[in-house]
Amino acid sequence: MSSTSPIRMALIGLGKIARDQHLPAMAGDPRFQLAAVVSRHAALDGTPGFHTFDDLLASGVAFDAVALCTPPQVRHGLARKAIEAGKHVMLEKPPGATLSEVEDLRQAALDHGVALHATWHSRYAPAVAPARDWLAGKTLKAARIVWKEDVRVWHPGQDWIWEPGGLGVFDPGINALSIATAVLPRPFFLTDAVLRVPENRQSPIQAQLTFADTVGVPVTAELDFLQTGPQSWDIEVDAEEGALKLSHGGSRLWIDGVLAHEAPEAEYPGLYARFAELVATGASDVDVAPLRHVADAFLLGRREVAPAFVE
Numbered sequence: 001m002s003s004t005s006p007i008r009m010a011l012i013g014l015g016k017i018a019r020d021q022h023l024p025a026m027a028g029d030p031r032f033q034l035a036a037v038v039s040r041h042a043a044l045d046g047t048p049g050f051h052t053f054d055d056l057l058a059s060g061v062a063f064d065a066v067a068l069c070t071p072p073q074v075r076h077g078l079a080r081k082a083i084e085a086g087k088h089v090m091l092e093k094p095p096g097a098t099l100s101e102v103e104d105l106r107q108a109a110l111d112h113g114v115a116l117h118a119t120w121h122s123r124y125a126p127a128v129a130p131a132r133d134w135l136a137g138k139t140l141k142a143a144r145i146v147w148k149e150d151v152r153v154w155h156p157g158q159d160w161i162w163e164p165g166g167l168g169v170f171d172p173g174i175n176a177l178s179i180a181t182a183v184l185p186r187p188f189f190l191t192d193a194v195l196r197v198p199e200n201r202q203s204p205i206q207a208q209l210t211f212a213d214t215v216g217v218p219v220t221a222e223l224d225f226l227q228t229g230p231q232s233w234d235i236e237v238d239a240e241e242g243a244l245k246l247s248h249g250g251s252r253l254w255i256d257g258v259l260a261h262e263a264p265e266a267e268y269p270g271l272y273a274r275f276a277e278l279v280a281t282g283a284s285d286v287d288v289a290p291l292r293h294v295a296d297a298f299l300l301g302r303r304e305v306a307p308a309f310v311e
Helices: 016-027 053-060 072-084 097-110 129-137 170-182 265-280 289-300
Strands: 006-012 032-038 067-068 088-092 114-119 140-148 190-200 206-213 218-224 232-239 241-245 252-253 258-262 302-304
Touching: 006 016, 006 265, 016 289, 032 053, 032 129, 032 252, 053 072, 067 072, 072 088, 072 097, 088 097, 088 265, 097 114, 097 289, 114 265, 129 170, 129 232, 129 241, 129 252, 129 258, 140 170, 170 232, 170 289, 190 289, 206 289
Parallel strands: 006 032, 006 067, 067 088, 088 114, 140 218, 190 302
Antiparallel strands: 140 232, 190 206, 206 218, 232 241, 241 252, 252 258
């Protein structure tokens, strides 16, 4: 691959996120070219398709990098195989089912001289960077995360999300944590958690989290997969200098109740622009802070049995 040639991408997993976000982002960036698709159950007209990654590797189809859009439970093996084949790797969030898996991939990418990008798409929401800039140097008093959505709308029929490693309500909740770890000026740490797990499932459907930052500022998070009607993807921060609110998943910034920043959604184009930079230099971008907070919740959280969840 020359410096002027497009990055030939293999897309592994052809579900909703791949079709809604990855394909348009690649199509809109001349630095990328879709070379192949790997999916057990779907195909894409006009693009070489394969049932398994091994089939693609054996086919002779040329590609430079992979975007992994599979459930997290199977991502590590595919990513490692790609890295060992000398391919650059983009990981959908969360980057793996465990922290150990992601650390192994980080080291493998370093050993093989390829780029690894553990993506957090919500960090590329248009109001996140302005929020981070506004909070820099402010005297914080408290922060609240309210992340509530309807699992039946956003994840219909996706049973993997309820299995070990599927994260349950933390699948969307980790988006909030990815924003919070990007905009809050100091690290914060879990002090208490309550996880409500349906009696017929393995992962939580609701969670209440309590954190404190390094100077004791409280940070709370309320996560809910049973929200009907209007959905809530909000982060509020109280500071002595004013009140900040990020709404609509980081798309809108409010300061003291006044809309201060709003722009069209461009999260995945931002991810692909970053991936192009990493591929050009062979560097990696692997921040596990959001996943570490989820792991801490599973370590420290008190389980409560919730009613059975049936779609």
